[in-house]
Amino acid sequence: MSKRDPLAIRGEYAVVIGGSVAGLLAARVLADHFERVTVVERDHFPAGDGMRKGVPQGLHPHVLLARGREILETLFPGLTDELVAAGAVRMNFTADLLNLSPMGWGVRFPSAIIEPALTRPLLESRIRRHVAAHPRLSFVEGCDVVGLLAAHGRDVDGVRIRQRGQTEGEGGVEDLAANLVVDASGRTSRSPQWLQELGYPAVAETVINSFLGYSTATFEPLAGFEPGWKGLYIQPAPPTHLRGGVIWPVEGGRWMVGLVGMARDYPPTDEAEFMAFARSLRTPIFYEAIRNMRRLTPIAGYRTTENRLRHYERLVAWPGGFVVVGDAVCAFNPVYGQGMSAAAMGALELDGALGELAADGATGAWGQRFQKRLAARNASVWQLATGADLRSPATEGALPGPLDRLMYRYLDRVFLRSTVDPQVALTVVEVLHLQKPASALLHPRILWPTLQGVSRSTSHPQPT
Ligand SMILES: Cc1cc2nc3c(=O)[nH]c(=O)nc-3n(C[C@H](O)[C@H](O)[C@H](O)COP(=O)(O)OP(=O)(O)OC[C@H]3O[C@@H](n4cnc5c(N)ncnc54)[C@H](O)[C@@H]3O)c2cc1C
Incomplete structure (x- = not known):
């Protein structure tokens, strides 16, 4: 600047x-x-x-990504500390966040990607x-x-x-x-x-629409609920799993619980249906967690999500x-x-x-x-x-080409490797946090271990 x-x-x-x-x-x-x-x-x-x-x-x-937070700190020195003082939760994205990617649970390890988790307001x-x-x-x-x-x-x-x-x-x-x-x-x-x-x-x-919707409410934990993680992210994994959710810690000791569904499988805003949708995710951990929480706000929906x-x-x-x-x-x-x-x-x-x-x-x-x-x-x-959205066949606005499909196959192997290999996992997170370009996933330090592969039995079937 x-x-x-x-x-x-x-x-x-x-x-x-x-x-x-x-x-x-x-x-x-x-x-x-x-x-x-x-x-x-x-x-x-x-x-x-x-x-x-x-x-x-x-x-x-x-979610405030690492690159965004770094720029905010440059523009407004001291902002990160102010946010934490106002109750934002310091989240180590590779250690505190339990993350189910399309290929399995991310391996957990401490890293320097520590960002404030908080509400948008x-x-x-x-x-x-x-x-x-x-x-x-x-x-x-x-x-x-x-x-x-x-x-x-x-x-x-x-x-x-x-x-x-x-x-x-x-x-x-x-x-x-x-x-x-x-x-x-x-x-x-x-x-x-x-x-x-x-x-x-x-x-x-150019409009590329995966027809994804949100339903969100804010919860507080019931007494004694200490899950061993600060945040939980179940990513949709199209084309097979179109549903996902996030449990996101925010100021005031609360969690925002957001459900998402792609391909017009919109999550509901009715309490009973919200819980049923949460129960249908590809791991029971999400539903079990919110059963240990009390809802504080109405459930809000949102559907204007096209790229x-x-x-x-x-x-x-x-x-x-x-x-x-x-x-x-x-x-x-x-x-x-x-x-x-x-x-x-x-x-x-x-x-x-x-x-x-x-x-x-x-x-x-x-x-x-x-x-x-x-x-x-x-x-x-x-x-x-858009590359991620185009994995869903219901996405409108463009079709993945042969190169995209090749890249999806490679990325699936990277994600699979990231379930066991902290170095690969860290680079994935750095790319998603816009700290590194996507081409970093093609660096020999990522390419070679990725090509070695991982059998699904050695990747973590359960969160660690
Ligand atoms: C459901 C949802 C979840 C999201 N989650 C994330 C996330 O996890 N992380 C992330 O980084 N981003 C997220 N985003 C995106 C993020 O909210 C926006 O990218 C961000 O707010 C920047 O948008 P903006 O300032 O360009 O526009 P907006 O935030 O839309 O703001 C536009 C502003 O302009 C004002 N305005 C509009 N028209 C006029 C007018 N004619 N005259 C005067 N004022 C006007 C509006 O009142 C508003 O204040 C999310 C968005 C949605 C919808």
Whole structure:
């Protein structure tokens, strides 16, 4: 990240649309390059770490991957300790998490991958607190951005905002002029329509949908329940096992229990059916664990989980003064826990691009270069998420090719080896945590032991 050097300030005023994770991180890096930055959010932020309407996914487990946490710590020094002080559970991902991969139980051993496990609202509120304390950053809450301003041709020079609850023609409308507008408004972003209104062509989209749903509730343990693990993850293993679940520790001595089902085998939100679904997973450990817990919240469902990639990088013309980041560009099937970390990687990319801003500011050519950089950065994460989803025959949007099928066969052997071999297991976890590229799984240190194979009888039939 650039040093906060006043000479590095290149623009007067930037506006960010959306105050969720991608918007907050974008705002933080913009503050190193602009005199003032305003985040416009349609919600009123809750006091403390409460839920809010604009981020309904906050009711579901959110895993903060190692790469994402490292970037957050760079942007907000001391954040990890603050999260732990607020009750986040320090989770050693190779020792404390009982993980049933498609090929068996992961071998358990201590490693340096120790990350805070917590609720999404707690994480977002602590990031927001840092942003709010920054002298160049401010919020406009309870206002929708309803359009882009482009007073001088087709370049963007601000946004139109309207107070929540007001309809068109009722007032409550204001224009904010800005040198740069960053759209971080998530999956439902209206940038494709806004760009078309300015005369730009339609944005191509790739959608790969495994039709996965979540059902989640928060539980507390009954007295005496000490399972010998901090978290439990039963991965779906398509095409044979389309169901999975996670028991995720969060602040306050509670666990979030999330069930997932692919191929429209959506988990239910009715109590009895929820328990029956949990009982149907491919190990009894999950069901036995939640029988030792008491449910504290209603069961919430969620089904908008398709991988959605908007190809802004392909547009041949791009407006000055405008970029798009986060889920608004590339949203992943959340079951792989990548969205917030990809947003963090995108914020670093934005910081790098802002460092290259010339005296003429955020021109269309600059914005176009940034969208291409971001697309390249997202590509490997997209590959991991969609590659896994395409193993389910019910997934729509693409078909696995011969190379993919070859790779699946190899990965199955890697996963099998990772049930007995800590070195292979560690590399798998590092790849899934976006610390290493997927190509690390082809390194000779992984390839040779993988090719030696493991007979299923020597892999762990039970968690160890
Ligand atoms: C069920 C589920 C589970 C997930 N689990 C994980 C996980 O384990 N790990 C992980 O890293 N990620 C996970 N994710 C993904 C993660 O939530 C997102 O990737 C992350 O929040 C970054 O998204 P974002 O900030 O781009 O958009 P969002 O989080 O969708 O936020 C968009 C924001 O913009 C605001 N907004 C929208 N339109 C306007 C407008 N016109 N004007 C003003 N404000 C507007 C919204 O109110 C909201 O605050 C999960 C997602 C889901 C759905």
